[in-house]
Amino acid sequence: xxxxxxxxxxxxxxxxxxxxxxxxxxxxxxxxxxxxxxxxxxxxxxxxxxxxxxxxxxxxxxxxxxxxxxxxxxxxxxxxxxxxxxxxxxxxxxxxxxxxxxxxxxxxxxxxxxxxxxxxxxxxxxxxxxxxxxxxxxxxxxxxxxxxxxxxxxxxxxxxxxxxxxxxxxxxxxxxxxxxxxxxxxxxxxxxxxxxxxxxxxxxxxxxxxxxxxxxxxxxxxxxxxxxxxxxxxxxxxxxxxxxxxxxxxxxxxxxxxx
Amino acid sequence: xxxxxxxxxxxxxxxxxxxxxxxxxxxxxxxxxxxxxxxxxxxxxxxxxxxxxxxxxxxxxxxxxxxxxxxxxxxxxxxxxxxxxxxxxxxxxxxxxxxxxxxxxxxxxxxxxxxxxxxxxxxxxxxxxxxxxxxxxxxxxxxxxxxxxxxxxxxxxxxxxxxxxxxxxxxxxxxxxxxxxxxxxxxxxxxxxxxxxxxxxxxxxxxxxxxxxxxxxxxxxxxxxxxxxxxxxxxxxxxxxxxxxxxxxxxxxxxxxxxxxxxxxxxxxxxxxxxxxxxxxxxxxxxxxxx
Numbered sequence: 001x002x003x004x005x006x007x008x009x010x011x012x013x014x015x016x017x018x019x020x021x022x023x024x025x026x027x028x029x030x031x032x033x034x035x036x037x038x039x040x041x042x043x044x045x046x047x048x049x050x051x052x053x054x055x056x057x058x059x060x061x062x063x064x065x066x067x068x069x070x071x072x073x074x075x076x077x078x079x080x081x082x083x084x085x086x087x088x089x090x091x092x093x094x095x096x097x098x099x100x101x102x103x104x105x106x107x108x109x110x111x112x113x114x115x116x117x118x119x120x121x122x123x124x125x126x127x128x129x130x131x132x133x134x135x136x137x138x139x140x141x142x143x144x145x146x147x148x149x150x151x152x153x154x155x156x157x158x159x160x161x162x163x164x165x166x167x168x169x170x171x172x173x174x175x176x177x178x179x180x181x182x183x184x185x186x187x188x189x190x191x192x193x194x195x196x197x198x199x200x201x202x203x204x205x206x207x208x209x210x211x212x213x214x215x216x217x218x219x220x221x222x223x224x225x226x227x228x229x230x231x232x233x234x235x236x237x238x239x240x241x242x243x244x245x246x247x248x249x250x251x252x253x254x255x256x257x258x259x
Numbered sequence: 260x261x262x263x264x265x266x267x268x269x270x271x272x273x274x275x276x277x278x279x280x281x282x283x284x285x286x287x288x289x290x291x292x293x294x295x296x297x298x299x300x301x302x303x304x305x306x307x308x309x310x311x312x313x314x315x316x317x318x319x320x321x322x323x324x325x326x327x328x329x330x331x332x333x334x335x336x337x338x339x340x341x342x343x344x345x346x347x348x349x350x351x352x353x354x355x356x357x358x359x360x361x362x363x364x365x366x367x368x369x370x371x372x373x374x375x376x377x378x379x380x381x382x383x384x385x386x387x388x389x390x391x392x393x394x395x396x397x398x399x400x401x402x403x404x405x406x407x408x409x410x411x412x413x414x415x416x417x418x419x420x421x422x423x424x425x426x427x428x429x430x431x432x433x434x435x436x437x438x439x440x441x442x443x444x445x446x447x448x449x450x451x452x453x454x455x456x457x458x459x460x461x462x463x464x465x466x467x468x469x470x471x472x473x474x475x476x477x478x479x480x481x482x483x484x485x486x487x488x489x490x491x492x493x494x495x496x497x498x499x500x501x502x503x504x505x506x507x508x509x510x511x512x513x514x515x516x517x518x519x520x521x522x523x524x525x526x527x528x529x530x531x532x533x534x535x536x537x538x539x540x541x542x543x544x545x546x547x548x549x550x
Contacts, residue, residue, distance in 0.1 A: 052435045072435040083300060083428045084484055093425055096436045101421055129483055149436075 005030040005068060005153055005185040006051055010060035012242075013043070013050040018235040019058065019242070020046035022209045028187060030065065033179040035196040035216060036189045038206035039231060044189045047206065048072065048155050051187070064153060068185075069097060071151035073142055075158050081131050087141050088113060088126040094148030109148075116147035121170060136167035143171055154178060156188045160195070172199050193220055207231030270508045276395050280504055283397045283405050283461050284518060287470055288496030290409035291454040293416055293489040295475030297447060300427050300485070304472050306358070309366040310448075311455050311468040313343040316373030318456075318464060323380050327388065329400050333456055336464070340452035343369055348445060392463030394514040395507070401460045408457035412450050419443055424485060462515040469519035470496055477526040480533025495525045 004027035013021040021043040028034060036044045049055040050062050052072045064070060071094070091113050092105065099105060117123055120140040125133075133141065139159060146154060156175070160168050176199065178184045190196050196203055196216050203216040205228055212224040271277050298307045317339030321331030343365045350365075351358035397405075416423070422443040425433040433440045451471075458467030478492035503518030510517075530536050 054431075054434050070435075072432070074429075074431040074435070078431045079429045080427060084479075084482070084488060085424070085428055086484065089424070089484075090428065093429065093432060096421075096425070096433075100437075101439065102418065145432075 003030050003065065004028065005032070005065050006187075007063045007065075008060070009063070011050065011057055011062050012059040013046050013055055013062075014058050017058075018239075019208060021050065021206070022242075023060070024210050025060075026204075026210065026213055028185060030185055031179065031183045032202055033176065033186045033200055034188070034202040034204055035200035036187055036204050036206060037191070037193065037196060037220070038211075038228060042206045042228070042231060043208050044206055045075065045157050048074075048157050048187070048189065051153075051155060068153045069149070069151040070153045070155065071146045071149035072155045073146055073157060073159060075161070079138075079142075081138070083130070085130050086126065087117070087122065087128050087130060087133070090130055090141055091116060091144045091148055094145035097149055097151070112148050112150070113144070116144035117141075119147055119174065120144045135162050136164050139163050139167060139171065143174060152184055154184055154186045156186070158189045158191065160190065160192065168195070175199075193225075196220060266509070267505060270505060276397075277504065277508065279397045279399070279402060280394045280461070280514060281500065283402050284394060284470075284500030284504065285497050286402075286405045286409045287454070287458050287461060288474070288500050289493050290405075290412040291458060291467075291471040292474045292478075292492035292496040294412060294447075294450050294454050295471035295473075296478065296485065296489050296492050297423055297427065298451065298472065299475045299479060303358075304476065306362055307451060307455070307468045307472050309362050310340060310344060310451055311459075311464055312373075313366040313369040314340040314452065314455055314459065315464045316369050316376055318459060319373045319376040323376055329398075329404065329460060333404060333460075336456040336459060337452060339369055340456060341449065344448040344452055345445065348448060352441065388463075391466060391513065392459055392461050392515045394461040394504070394518065397461055405457045405461070408453050412454060415446065415450060419446060423447060462518065466515050466519050469522060470499070473519065473522035473526050474499065477522070477529035477533070480529040480536045495529075496522065499525055 006028040008024045008026055011021060011024045012019050020041075024047070036047065038044055046055065050057065051064065052070060092109070094116075095105060095109050095112075099109070114123075114126075117125060120143045122137065122140050122144060125137070125141070130138065130141070143159070146156070154175075159171060163171070172195070175186055175188065179186050188200070190200070197220060200216045202214060203219040204213045205211040205219050205224055207228045208231060211228045211231075212219040212221075218224075271281055295304075295307065298304050314336035317335035317337065318332045319335070320339075321328065321333070321335035325331040343362075347358055347362040347365045350356055350361035354361075419439075422433065422437070422439045425437075426440055426443050426447075430440055433443075454471060455464070455467050458470060461467070462470060474492040474495035475488070477495050478488045482488040482491050499522035500518050502521040502524075504514060506512055506521065507514035507517040531538055533539065
């Protein structure tokens with residue numbers, strides 16, 4: 001049994017008093033590759049923001065193992081594509097954790113950027129303005145930024161949206177390489193369940209609470225998917241307040257002996 | 260040769276007030292235009308305009324209490340500008356309202372208070388002075404203020420450059436790696452206020468935003484990168500300052516509006532013939548590359 005990279009203890013995250021992730025407990029193993037699946041509004045992106053620390057818990061805790069650097073790739077729609085930046089400017093943002101606001105970018109940093117661009121198949125794209133990139137090229141550039149961040153824990157929020165099949169194949173190969181060859185811990189929000197079955201060893205099925213968590217093929221069984229479909233996205237402004245000690249049916253899902 | 264000298268050089272050599280006006284306008288150009296570039300890239304150009312209106316009551320309060328004096332009017336403008344920027348920023352970050360609406364609300368309140376205050380004491384000539392400035396009457400006190408603001412602005416831009424770029428390009432990413440996102444935003448708004456206050460002695464509260472926004476908007480049509488955009492904008496701002504002062508001198512035009520009008524001409528020309536302007540975009544393509 002290996003150590004936990006991220007531990008959730010009775011974690012509730014949400015907005016305006018409504019939970020988006022409800023009483024989640026469990027742990028993400030170090031060196032594991034986990035797909036986070038679930039309907040729109042089921043709390044996947046919220047969970048990512050909670051792990052990064054961009055959203056404070058309403059109750060409970062979310063702990064990232066000490067000393068683990070985190071790289072987070074938000075959904076693409078949050079980036080200003082019209083901003084006058086080149087690919088190298090976008091990718092070099094990934095140097096921030098090492099160089100910060102004022103640290104000078106060194107020769108080794110430039111090599112790291114060149115290597116990252118080569119790894120994602122964007123060699124020679126350094127000087128291209130980002131508004132001239134296709135959707136797939138943009139996503140490759142963002143993966144290069146994740147590479148430059150050189151983090152032990154990698155969180156990717158819907159990285160395969162509106163990306164063509166070849167790019168998905170290349171990016172999935174890169175993700176598996178990060179996990180299996182480099183021992184990084186990777187969490188990926190994915191909608192394509194076949195992709196999860198084919199490539200992801202583990203999955204967390206969210207429907208605000210954890211419906212199931214563990215071996216991907218077990219998690220994506222018909223019973224669990226049916227349970228997840230019962231989930232309604234809507235907030236209820238008349239819902240009773242959630243009291244401590246309240247029994248949350250299924251909140252502590254099975255998760256394959258992670259902890 | 261003599262004619263060139265008479266037209267372009269002599270006015271600045273002959274008169275001290277022209278030299279001071281030139282120095283003030285050039286320093287403002289170097290300082291305010293990069294701020295304008297970031298305003299534009301954040302789609303906040305109109306926020307600059309709103310802020311310019313917002314500093315009026317502060318300047319008016321200084322004017323009411325101390326008359327047409329630089330220091331009290333500057334401090335008043337700074338205080339009210341910062342209050343409006345912070346207030347609008349806090350409302351937009353803590354509530355459902357977006358910054359355009361909260362900024363509009365704050366500046367409209369400030370503007371109406373300012374006009375009421377000026378009309379309580381002053382004549383309409385005083386109001387005109389506050390609104391449109393007098394670059395030809397810049398004294399060394401005002402030049403020191405503009406120089407100080409320019410130095411502080413450039414130093415702040417150099418220090419926070421990476422954060423400002425990241426906050427524009429991918430604010431969520433910046434929040435995931437650093438806590439500098441919100442501070443960078445407010446520091447930036449502070450620079451906007453500082454430069455507007457520095458500019459209003461020369462150009463008036465209403466037009467000081469012109470030297471900030473017009474050269475930046477024009478530079479967008481020439482440059483592909485933020486760095487070059489700032490340099491082009493500063494160059495256009497300086498050229499507009501020289502051209503405006505000369506126009507004002509030779510044709511007896513009010514100097515502030517003449518400078519902004521020159522910047523307006525630079526913008527119009529850039530829209531038309533810039534590398535990314537209308538003509539370049541619309542020209543028919545008869546040839547294409549293989550890939």
